[in-house]
Amino acid sequence: MSGPEFHVPTTDFTFSTERDLSDVDEIAYPQSSRFYGRDNGSFDSESYLTSTSDVAVDQNGAIYSPQSSRKVYLNPPYIHDSDIDWSGTNKTMGAKFSPNSVNGLVCYVFGKEPKEKNEEVEDEILQDQIYTCPLSRTIDDRRSFYNDSYLKFMEAARVDRKDIIRTIKLCNIYLDYSRLIKNRTKKLNEKLNAMKFIDENFKDEKTQLELLTFQDIFAVWELCRIIYIPSKQEYNQFGQLSLELIKWINHCFPLHPLNEDEEEHLEQLQQNQELHQDEFFWSRLCGLVIRGLPEAKIFLKNIDKNDGSEFSDYVKLVLDILDTRPRVTELEYHEFNLRRHEWLSKISDLQTKLRGKSFLEGRINDILMILRGHTKTIIEKSSTWQEALGGLVYHVRPTCDAQELKNILNVILEKIDTCSTALDDALIEFIFRRVEKGIQHCERIDLWLSAHLSDILNKLDLVGRIHSQSSHQKQNNIITQPDIDIREHYLLSYAESMVFHTTLWQLAFKYFEHCETCGYSYMSQLVVRIPFEDEFKANKLLSICKENGLTFQEKTISRILGKKYWQNERYASAIVYFINAGDTASLEVIYRRFLDNYIDTGKLTFLDTVESIQLDDDSPVSIKFLSRYRLFHALKQNGEVQRAGAILMELLRAQVAPISFWPVLLLNALPLLQEGKSRKMIIFSTQDTLEILRNLQDVTSFVYQEEFLACIERLKKWHTQENGYPELDNNLTALRLALLQNSADCYIENSSSPWMFE
Known part of the structure; x- marks a missing residue:
């Protein structure tokens, strides 16, 4: 039991009490935590990642030596700029986009060390306090949507690529996603309408922007469903695409509703029977016809004078053409083509009758040209490229398939300039079947869209790989x-x-x-x-680490928990987490603290703590020492002095205790010797006695004299006759005499044994 004392760092570990930032509007900082208690927001890299090696690496990859006292802040308290006189600190606050988050900032305190403090590295930049700050709270409003969509994501993850009905399952999941998007859009609309009902001048720009985002999401999602993911078998039938596409355009890109002035203008013209002379009326009517909307018939009926005039007759003929349009879903392919040919001939005959009638030919003929599928007229009368696309597919190629859409769109883009918005770019790329580029544009709309759309399309083998x-x-x-x-x-x-x-x-x-x-x-x-606010969340993090084989991270979190419980004086939990973390240095500090407390007070405060911990052969020797020392005191208190003596000798021979505790272990032999003397029992054998004497000689020698005397002085504070303990002297005379007497008793007992006379 000799050798120099093993030095263990005793730097206190501290954590932060974060300021409640619920009053901060735009930037969502980490919230306050009850679990963090009274700590100051930092930890020393030395105490956080203490190990047997000479260097330690923090979570950002920086290397520190054990002698370094620099502090690293993972989750520090938020500091208002007005709270600090920056001119006196030679520091300021800065921010940059976070490398670990696509929509967040990293805020930090930085500056230069004063020259008088560090002349050699005066330009060193300090970035101690680091904050991760999301830029928006939109995610808070989407929690329910994200949770529901995650369940669908997990359903898709369980679909086996070898499953025969894989496509059907993925189509159903895709439709479930569509319902989630619709419900989210509906709730946003209801929220805006409810507030407008209360206040007509109410403008919730954040909700309005969120609504527009989800409308864009739905537009992209539905287009991909129409083009790539037919949800029913009949979608593969001829003509289904045109109906789905025109329905998509009318839903996602509707004609703007008439405002009060426009409605009043049209009503006044109708009363004066002048609708047929108004440019806005005919422009609106062309848009309705291109989109195949039933409102077109209502518009035409509004200008029917029913006066038996030639104008009224031609209007009725146009209405008849609209009513007799062949329905693609109700007929077989050949029958549909036959009826469509007859219907187009009927339009041509009406156009022939209109020749020479300048007014009717200029107005009604535009409607007939659209119905007949005249490409140039449809494109000229369309207000957007989406409307033109729907019009060409619905009126020109009602039986086309998804592969032909890119050819139709090429014709449109030659005539119409598109807006360079994320939505337009994404839709065009998907129509051209450039799926990867389309998804890249979806990222500009919303991350949820690009993630879940690429997940489904990947399972349908429609996307590749990128760098x-x-x-x-x-x-x-x-x-x-x-x-x-x-x-x-x-x-x-x-x-x-x-x-x-x-x-x-x-x-x-x-x-x-x-x-x-x-x-x-x-x-x-x-x-x-x-950041974890309580043990419940910390255990969730530990579960994630265990499930995914993150051993180092699991030990890191366990070490943080151990430090936290140590501060809160919950030593049993601290020891358990330190053991899980393999943090022998921190366990050594707790071990030393327990021993020091016993030297100063004589109180066995660690007994209950150690008793609640389950130990095995792999447990740290320091904790096993405390467990055995607890057992020693329990046996001594119960009067089992011989077993207690055996445990004490085991502790002495283990050479685990620090030098400062050697005198305590040696003095623990004195009451056992006295008890054995009174009960006429031999507690220590001759060999045990000689070993105790040898250790006593070592501890009082010149090499360890300073540590020995310091320990004796601390023990004298509570080793008094009034407390039931013998008075101590610097030579431990009472112990020496008791050991010599025990040696004599051992010799006498051995001399009287029968084998001596054989």
Whole structure:
């Protein structure tokens, strides 16, 4: 039991009490935490990642030596700019886009060390306090939507690629997604209408923007369903695409509703029987006819004078043509073509009758040209390229398939300039069947759309792979990340947006689990950055680590929990988590603290703590020492002095206790010797006695004299006759005499044994 004392760092570990930021409007900072208690928001890298090695690496990859006292802040308290006199600190606050979040900022405190403090590295930039700040709270309003869509995502994940009915299952899941989008849009509309009912001047720009986003999401989602994912068998029949497409255009890109002035204008013209002379009326009517809307008949009936004039007769003929249009879904292919040919001939005959009648030919003939499928007229009369596309498909190629849409769109784009919006770009790419580019534009609309759309289309083998790089790699031209499929690329981006949300962070890790190439890497980096307010959330994080084999991260979180419970004086829980983390240094600190407390007070405060911990052969020797020392005191208190003596000798021979505790172990032999003397029992054998004497000689020698005397002085505070303990001297005379007497007793007992006379 000799050798120098093993030095263990005793730097206190602290965590932050974060300020409640519920009053901050736009930027959602991490919220306050009851679990963090009274801590100051930092930890020393030395105490956080203490190990037997000479260096430690923090979560950001920075390397520190054990002697470093620099503090690293993972989740510090928020500081208002007005709370600090920055001129006196030589620091300021800054922000940049987070490399680990697609829609967040990293805020930090930085500055230069004063020259008088550090002349050699005066330009060192300090970035100690780091905050992860989401830029928007939109995600809070979507929690229900995200939870429901996650359930559908899990349903899609369970679909086996080898399943015969895989396509049918995915189509049904796709339709369920559509219902979720519709419900979200409906709720947003109801919210806006309810507020407008209360206040006509009410403008909720945030909700309005969210509504527009979901309308764009629905437009893209439905177009992909029409083109790529027929939900029923009859969608493959001729003509179904045209009906679905015109329905999609009317729903997603409707004609703007008439305002009060326009309605009043049309009513006045109708009363004066001047509708047929109004340009706006005919323009509106052409749009209704192009879209195949039934309102076109109502408009025509409004100008029918019913006066037996030639004008009224021609209007009725146009109405008859609208009524007799062949319905593509009600007829067989050949029968439909035959009836459509007869119907087009009927239109041609009416156009022939209109020749020479300048007014009727100029107005009604435009309607007839649209119905007949005249490409140039449809494009000229269309207000948007989407309307033109629907008109050409509905009136010109009602039996076309999805492959022909790109040819039709090419004709339109030669005549109509499109707006360079994310929605327009995405729709055009999907119509041209450039799925990867379409999904890239979807990211500009919303991350949810790009993630879940690519997930479904990937399962239908419609998307390929791309090369993915982080922002850091792009800036430094580093190419290390492997090619991943588009699905995984956008799922990772979507999951990142939820990582630091207070409730949806668990969904983020579920999405990471379904990213085969890079999901593990993302989880390993982000799981240790999740702030946990209580043990319940911390255990969820530990479960994620266990389920995904994140051993280092599991130990890191366990170490943080151990430090936290240590601060709160819940030592049993702290020891358990330190054992799980393999943090022998922190366990050594607790072990030393228990021993020091016993030296100073004589109180066995650790007995109950150690008793509640289940130990095995792999448990740390320091904790097993405390367990055996607890057993020693329990046996001594119960009068089992011989067993207690055996345990004490085991502790002495183990050479686990620090030098400062050697005198305590040696003095623990004195009451056992006295008890054995009174009960005429031999507690220690001759060999045990000699070993105790040898240890006593070592501890009082010149080498360890300083530690020995310091321990004796501390023990004298409570080793008094009034407390039932013998008075101590610097030579432990009472113990020496008791050991010599025990040696004599052992010799006498051995001399009287029968074998001595054989």
